[in-house]
Every structure is written in C-alpha cells, then in structure tokens.
Amino acid sequence: QKEVEQDPGPLSVPEGAIVSLNCTYSNSAFQYFMWYRQYSRKGPELLMYTYSSGNKEDGRFTAQVDKSSKYISLFIRDSQPSDSATYLCAMSAYSRGSTLGRLYFGRGTQLTVWP
Amino acid sequence: GAVVSQHPSWVICKSGTSVKIECRSLDFQATTMFWYRQFPKQSLMLMATSNEGSKATYEQGVEKDKFLINHASLTLSTLTVTSAHPEDSSFYICSARDRGDYLNEQFFGPGTRLTVL
Numbered sequence: 036q037k038e039v040e041q042d043p044g045p046l047s048v049p050e051g052a053i054v055s056l057n058c059t060y061s062n063s064a065f066q067y068f069m070w071y072r073q074y075s076r077k078g079p080e081l082l083m084y085t086y087s088s089g090n091k092e093d094g095r096f097t098a099q100v101d102k103s104s105k106y107i108s109l110f111i112r113d114s115q116p117s118d119s120a121t122y123l124c125a126m127s128a129y130s131r132g133s134t135l136g137r138l139y140f141g142r143g144t145q146l147t148v149w150p
Numbered sequence: 151g152a153v154v155s156q157h158p159s160w161v162i163c164k165s166g167t168s169v170k171i172e173c174r175s176l177d178f179q180a181t182t183m184f185w186y187r188q189f190p191k192q193s194l195m196l197m198a199t200s201n202e203g204s205k206a207t208y209e210q211g212v213e214k215d216k217f218l219i220n221h222a223s224l225t226l227s228t229l230t231v232t233s234a235h236p237e238d239s240s241f242y243i244c245s246a247r248d249r250g251d252y253l254n255e256q257f258f259g260p261g262t263r264l265t266v267l
Contacts, residue, residue, distance in 0.1 A: 043191065071258075078154075078243050078258035079194070123193065137184075138256060142193040 038062055041124055041141025050150050054111040058124035058141045061105065065126040065139075068100050070109045073121045073143065082122075083109065114148045121145045152178050154246050156259035163234055164267055171229045171262045173244030179224040180246035184256060185217075188241040200227045224249070234266045 041058045048054055056070075066087055071079035083098040085091045085107075091098045097110040107126070111118055121143040153176040163169050173183055181202050186194040198219050200206040206219035216238075218230040227246075231238055241263050245256040 041193075076241075076261065076263065078156075078245075078260045080258065081255060084255070137196060137199065138194075140193040142191075145191075 038139045039124060039126060039141045042144055043142045045145040045147060047147045047149065048114055050114060050116060050148055052114050052148070054114050054118070054146060054148075056109040056111075056122050056124075056144050056146070058107050058126075059105055060107075060126060060139075062126075062128065062139070063102075063105070064128035067127045068098070068107050069125045069138070070096075070098055071123040071125060071140075073123060075120075079123055116148050116150050119147045152246075152248050152255075152257040154180075154244065154257045154259040156242075156244055156262050158262060159260060160263045160265075162265045162267060165235050166233055168230055168232045169234055169264060171231075171242055171244075171264075173227045173229070173246065173259055175225045175246045175248070175257070178246075178248040180227075181224065181249045182247040183221055183227040184245045185219060185227075185229050186243045186245070188243060188261075194243060197229075231264065234264070236266045239264055239266045 039060045068085045070083040072082050073079040085098045085100050088100045088102045095112045099108040123143040124141040125138045127138050155174045157172045183200045185197045188194050196209050197212045198206045198208045200219050200221040202221050202224050208214050221227040241261050243261040245258045
C-alpha cells in the first residue's frame with residue numbers, strides 16, 4: 036500500500052463549479068498536510084498548508100484534514116479556467132531537528148476547468 | 151517570496167554522456183535541498199536529500215554513482231546524471247528549505263526536462 040493515495044482523474048468541470056480533491060494516507064505519524072498546484076512542465080507551488088486536523092481557508096480554497104479517517108480534501112469554489120492544473124497533496128511527519136520531515140506526495144489529480 | 155531556480159530548463163543529450171543540473175535558492179539560504187524525479191502523469195519521487203557541506207542521502211533504489219549530488223554552498227546544489235541512458239529521460243525537480251523559515255517549507259524549482267536520445 037502506498038503511503039499516500041490520490042485519484043489521478045482527470046477531472047473536468049465547468050467554470051464556476053465547486054471542485055473537491057481528496058487524498059487518503061496510511062501513516063498515522065503524518066501531521067503536516069499540503070496541497071501543491073503544478074502547471075504543465077513547471078515545478079509545484081504551495082497552495083495550502085495545514086497542521087493536524089481542521090479546516091483552513093484562503094480565498095476560494097479550503098483545505099480540510101480528518102486525521103481520524105486519514106483523509107484530506109481541497110475545495111475550490113467558483114473555479115476558473117486558470118485553476119486548470121495538476122493538484123498534488125503532500126504530507127510529512129515531524130522530524131527531529133526540523134519542523135518538517137520528508138514529503139510524501141500523492142500522484143496528483145489533473146483538473147480542467149472549461150469556460 | 152522564496153525563489154528557487156533551475157538550469158537548464160530543458161536539455162537533450164546523447165546516450166552515454168553526462169548532464170549537470172543546477173538548483174539555486176535565489177533569495178534565501180538553503181541548508182537542505184531535495185532532488186525529485188517525475189515521470190509523465192506520475193507523482194514526484196524523492197531521489198535524494200542534500201545537506202550543505204555533507205554527503206547526500208539517497209533513497210532506496212537510486213544509484214549514487216549514477217546521480218551525483220553536490221551541495222557546496224547554501225544556495226547551490228547540483229545533480230549530475232552520469233552516462234545517461236534513454237530510461238533516465240524524465241522531469242527533474244529540486245526543492246530547497248529556507249534555513250530561516252521556522253516551518254521549514256520546501257520551495258520548488260521550475261524543473262529540468264531531460265531527454266536522452
């Protein structure tokens with residue numbers, strides 16, 4: 036079983052739709068949860084960062100973490116064509132000497148928002 | 151914000167040759183840099199962790215002698231793919247941790263696309 040599971044999609048939605056992206060994980064030691072956005076042929080950029088369980092909102096983006104279910108989500112409201120990209124979840128456990136240990140990535144979900 | 155650059159962005163080489171990829175943190179000091187490989191429609195796979203002034207730590211299955219990593223300064227790490235073969239063709243991405251950032255986030259470079267003919 037992989038550490039992090041993510042449905043690769045592809046996911047195609049109309050502009051203005053609410054998008055829900057999800058990941059599950061198996062390692063209960065994970066405490067830090069991140070969502071990255073990656074455009075084609077580019078490096079990932081950090082979108083959202085959450086520690087432990089709970090919700091975090093930033094503009095049109097909301098990240099949720101449910102540690103009891105080992106399940107994290109990213110919601111995109113009022114989706115735009117510019118949101119079309121691959122979304123990668125990533126997570127890590129605490130590592131002595133640094134706040135974040137190595138990152139474990141999901142496969143990424145390819146999202147297309149059409150006008 | 152923290153910026154990481156990579157050079158070159160795209161390289162084509164003949165089988166058997168060596169290729170060097172540079173990763174630089176432009177506006178911060180990075181004590182730790184990471185090298186990832188990403189195949190089409192796949193996730194990022196960590197190859198090695200590079201700490202300034204010490205030997206890199208390679209992930210299981212990654213050949214140390216094939217993927218040489220040097221982290222000689224707080225702003226530069228290099229990955230050299232030695233005797234490259236077509237199966238080494240991939241997207242190589244580095245990331246860096248800001249020494250001054252208490253969260254120790256990883257900031258990613260734009261990636262280098264390697265094509266081995």
